[in-house]
Structure formats: C-alpha cells, structure tokens
Amino acid sequence: MSVTQLGMPKVFHGSGNIVADEPFPDFARRELKNEQLRANLGFATHTIRSKRASVVGELPDWQELRTAGSEIKQRVMARLPELLEQFEENVTARGGQVHWARDAEEANRIALDLIRAEGAEEIIKIKSMATQETGLNEYLAEHGVGAVETDLAEEIVQMGEDKPSHILVPAIHRNRTEIRDIFLKRMPGVDPGLTDNPPELADASRRHLREKFFRTGVAVSGANFGVADTGTLAVVESEGNGRMCLTLPDTLITFMGIEKLVPTFEDLEVFFQLLPRSSTGERMNPYTSLWSGRTEGDGPQNLHVILLDNGRTAALADEVGRQALHCIRCSACMNVCPVYERAGGHAYGSTYPGPIGAILSPLLTGVEDRSNNSLPYASSLCGACYEACPVKINIPDVLVHLRGKDVDARHGKGEGGRKRRMPDQMDAMMAGAKAAFSNASLLSLAERGLPAGKLAAGRKHRISKLPGVVSGWTQYRDVPEPPAQSFRHWWKKNRQNGTRQRPAGERADVEAMIEANAGLADELHERFAAEAEEQQRAADRAALEAKVEEKEEVQAGVSRELDAGGDGPRDTEAGSTEPERPKPAAEKIARAASEEAGPGSDLSDKGPGRADPEPKGNAPMESEEER
C-alpha cells in the first residue's frame, strides 16, 4: 500500500489486483494480435450494445432514472461515514456481523480466519469483483483453502487458468470448443463424450457443481448493493449459482466495497431498473437475492460482511474523481467503447477494465503507480461511455483530470513537494502540451494522431509519435482521420479564444466534446468491423496463395515423380487436401446466434445497411507468427 501526500490529509491507496501487470500499451500491443479475442469481444460488445439500446428505449423515464441514480450515489458519498455506521448497526441488529478492512490483505486475512473458524478446506464462490480485486482465491490457495468459482464463465476462466476478459462475459475470449477441451481436461467426473454444444456444457457444469453446493459449508460472495437503513444486501445474477451460494451453506461471507451502499431500501427501485438494462440488456436479470441479516431456519445462519476500503477513500478524496465510486459495474461503458472493443479487457490488467477501469484503477492506486498511469490515456474521449453510464459518471472528464494529475506527478508536483525522478515514458514535451491537453477536444484529436498532436508538442518535436504511452496506443489503433473541416474549425475557434490554460477545477466541457466527437464511436465500431472483414479477406487470399504454391510445388514434385515413373496426378489432389482452416469463432457464434436465438432476440438482428457486425479476424498466418 502506498501512502501519498496530496497537500491534504494522507490518502491510502489500495493494492491487490487493481494494479495492472504491465503498462497498458505493452499489453494492448500483445492483445491486439490476439485475433480470436478481438473477434469474440467485438461480437459480444456489438450484441450487448444493441440489446441494451432496445431495452433502454422501452423506458420513457430512463433519463429520470439516471438522474435519480446519480443523485442517490452523490448522497451516499457525501454522507458515507454515517451511512456506513448505520449499515453496520442494522446488519448487527439482524444477526449479521460486520468487519472492516483497510486494504486487500486485511480483507483476505479476515476471510481466512472466518473460514478456518468453520474448519472448511474448500469454499464456494459467486463471482465478485471485490474478491477478484483483493486476490482472495490466490491468497486462500496459499493458505491451503480451495475456492471454487461457481459462475459458468468464472469456472471456465479458473479451469483454463487465465484472467477474465470482460466483466459480464468473462470467458468471451474462449470459444465453445476450447471450453469443451478445458472441461474435459479439468472437470472431475466429466463425461468423456462431452460435445461443444452450449446446453451440454452448461449441463456438465450443473452436475459438477450441484454436489459442491450441497456439501460446502462456507460461501463467499460480493454484493451489488448494501442498504444502510435496513442492513439488506443484494446480489444480482443469472445462473442460480448465486442463490445456491447464498442459501445452502451455513456460513456466508460477503465482500463489499464501502461505496456499494445506498441510503434506503426504497433506493433499490432505481438501481433494479438501471442495472439489468445497462448490463446484460435484459429488462431484469433472471435472479436477484436480497437478505437482511439472519433468518431463522432459512439460509445461512452465520453471516459476515467485510467492508473494504482498499483505495476507495483515496478515490473519494479526489473531488473530480470520486464520482468513479458511483459505478454499479454494469459494463455499459465497456460495450460502447471503441478502444475497449479494440484492445480487450486483458489489456487493462486491473480487475476493472474499460473506461471505468481507466479512471477507477489509477484512482485506487494513485496515478503515481507506474503500471496504472497509462490507463487514463486509453481513450478516444468520444463521450460514448458518459452517455451510456446509468449513473452518469463523467468518465471523459475524470480521464482528462487524471491525465493532468499524471503529468503533475511526473514533474514532481502534487506529491507533497517530493520531487520524482523524471518520467520514463512521458517526457517534458508532455508537460509542454499539458495546457493544450487539458482541453478535451484537442486531446481527443491529438490522440487520433492528427496534426493537433504536432501543435501540442511544439515546434521542435515531431509527433508522428505522441509522447510515451499515447504513442504506444496510437501505433496500434487504426485511427480514422476526422474530416479536415472539423479540425480547422476547432483550430480557428481556439485561436480566437486565446489562451488554452484551463483554470484548476474547471470541468472539461463534456457536452461540447461529445458534440465535437459526435458519431466517433459509431464510426470506429464500423471501421473495426470493416477492417476485420478486410483482414479476413487478406487471410483468405494468403491461404489461397499458399494453397496454390503448395499445389505448384506438388505439381513440380509430381512431374519429377512422373519422370521417375510415379503414380500420376491423381494423388496430387489428395495431397493438397489440407485440413480445413478452423472457422473463426465469431463466425460460428454469429451462425449459432441466428440459428438458435429465439424470436425477438436481438442476436439475430444485424440491422440492414450497417457494417457487418461479425468480426472475422482470425488470421491463421498471424497467430502462427505469434508463437
């Protein structure tokens, strides 16, 4: 845990899996090569985007709900100390027990002690970002306690020993065949004849886990909401594994970030409308469980809540950034974000990916954390995330704010006067550009690799590479040129307005920015789709050429053989029958979706005249290169 002086009282940053393993550009560079992931992710985000749009459109009062959601969360932050105490009081009054954890390690230790007190060697878990953040599973494993993830996707990720790539569909980077192979290899007692048909895979998981649900005495969960005035906890889910974990074991330990509170039971009516529609694009998720302490004869009798700080108070201390704590983890911002679609969830490293992760992770760890300080640059500032956010978090605004902080940090300001060494990636040019960079629309242009970047950098520096991380990013994004007209327009306006220095505390004009960038997200999404198609065509061409070459070679060989009295060209045909190139997963998904999705499902709705949403980027040439 790092302690940072911000010219104010000390703030305590968090630790655990909120620190990227490596800076964003490094990871993004690698992830961008992973065609399968991109194809799947592109398909997932497209599908969820359109489902979300249609169910949000059903509600005439969506904006009023967003406003209420945002205001309730503002109120939570402003009154956090009293609400936390009220929550504890009510949980306790109803027979539960509340524990407080300053950081990830403390939370994990509390959980381990509780588990040991029950004598359990294995626990069951329902997906929880808080425990992923604290690295609970790894911690328990080190101490001899097994943690079984019970969400299908988490199970896939856990058995496949990798990281979730998307909050909602954590295993979207795996196709059905890979999942079948993982199950065959890792699932005890699995039917060796298991096919890759999704209902069969789901059934395998049902049978595998049922016994665990019945036997295991301790479950660990997260919480979507905690209600201060009743001590109620809420978990929103789909598969029923949550209900199993929350109902059958005798002991339930719930990890909850201190920001997850809502003041009153009544407030849930707002979030139960905002969350499912923004999240999975459903009117309501299949199951939501609410419990308030202990109920005699019904469900767990030992109930614990671990309230987690782990950097949240540091985020709260940032007047602009604290709104990131309003997040209800719906992932809508990810699904609308062109950068996310492009780079994939792994690239963000932290538990919290996408636009919200780009602000939340550095807020939790401090921008001084070298791995996370590149995250606020991973955005095109198109404003789509802000428009999609059900609690109106102004992500672009916070991004710009954090970039400013990052530059300050790199130049020795803002750390209680302690001078930092000069930055590694961002050089002095960045500071010189700061004034301009604090203007959001310029920044977005700069990141798009446009002349604006040059201008920002000053005369001497060429900005074919934007400084540091930004260049790492632009290099791998195919940035579309915006119409020259809009840039000239911008420049003219800026010249007229004179100085660019934004007074401290002034908010980026997000409305204007969104207007300036109108259509950018759509443009990018379409462009990516077109590009994926182009890639596919190139791959097909390459494959064809390879085939032709091979054929020629074989022909040549055959002629030689013929000369030597061989069997003739008949075999040639056979010889050239190479194994068929595996179909890109996305194609398969799309096919399956249109075949199997029920009537009225958006999965089959591809919308006439739009760029083909099916990404087809599984270039075998490249994946071979990778190895």
Next chain:
Amino acid sequence: MTEAKAEILRRVRAALADGPSAPEPAREYRRSSDKPLDAVLEMLVDRLEDYKAAVHREDLGSVAGRIEQLLGRSSRYVIPNGLDQSWLPRDSAARVRMVDSGHARKAGSLTVRELDAVDAVVTASSVSCAETGTIFLNARPDEGRRAITLVPDHHICVVPVSTVVELVPEAMRRVGPERPITMISGPSATSDIELQRVEGVHGPRRLDVIILDDGDEAPGGDGAGGASGDR
C-alpha cells in the same frame, strides 16, 4: 470500535473535507402505474413468455386441473406449509404432495437431498412486476423458505391477479426486508458460452407461471389491495 473501522471512518471524513453537498434525490421517474389492469396483465404475460417462462391463465375453478396437468401423472412435489391447498389436485398413489415446515432445522422440513429428489415445487408469490416480467418471493408461509424454490428442477408458481403491478417501484413497495426476497425473471440462464442463451443452469430449469384470477379487487393503479400498501 476496531482499529480498522476507526481508521477507515477517519479516512472517509478526511476525504470529504471539502464538504460535498448531498441533495435529496429527485424521484421524477414513474412510481405508479396509469395503465388499466388488462393492459398490465397482458404485459406481464408477454414479458414472462419472452424470458421463457410458460404462462397459464386460470381461475379458482380451473387451477387444480392445471396444476395436475403440469405435474404430470407421476409426481412427488413439495409445497410450503402456508400454501392454499384448495389450489392443488387431490393426491393419488403416484402424485403426492410433501409439505415443508418452513424451518430447515425443525421437524417436517425436507433436506437438500430430498429437495433434489422431488419432481417439482408449487408456491404462491408476493407480487409480480409486469414491466420486467419479474416474480417476487418474500419467504411468506405460502412461498416457503428459499431452498424449496431453488433446488427442485421445476417451479410452478401461482401469481394471483391481485398481486400484479406494472412498475418496479410498485413491486418493491409490496415486499419487505424483514425476510429474504428472491426476484425471479424466467428460468435460470447463462450466456457465458459465445453469448448463446442457455436456459437452465443451477436454478429450476422449468418455470410455469399460473396467473390466477382470484376474484379479489385488482390493484390496477397504485397498490390498492397490496400487502403493505403505498408509502
């Protein structure tokens, strides 16, 4: 107060040193329905079916026959002890109801393994929200403890017409936090494999909803006849 608690509260207070304001949230969203009951019922049916629940409209005269048909000829099924048993078909040699006492540790309750072995569960429900197609269980005596609607693979849920509302806020006003609440919207489902929706993972894979015309005054507008009324 533990050291950790004191420290976290101190951090929170320090973080809020700028004294951010806490406005009373504006609740300008819809909080009571202006739709006629028929339209609300139609909406409920539509949305339940959209999420793959089977829906049946019955009255007090036909409900037992419908349940009989849904259970099939051979069935051992569980009911909560507070259920109105006049809704049920007569027991036969092959079709037997098992009454759960409602308390997991007291006599007369089924174990988890027994629940796993039954064919179905029949319960009532507290309130249903048409706009989202959601049924709310509030662990009342005619709904039972949570495990009985979770472990069996087939849930037959009776929704009296008088408990149907249009909006989420209306529904939330009719359940209380004193007992556990389970909100159900269709059978369990996953989209984790290539985003293909698969019905039925761990919860009941079959959900039959019986909308029962119970002759009670229907709520129509805002919560008339509701358990806890309007706030």
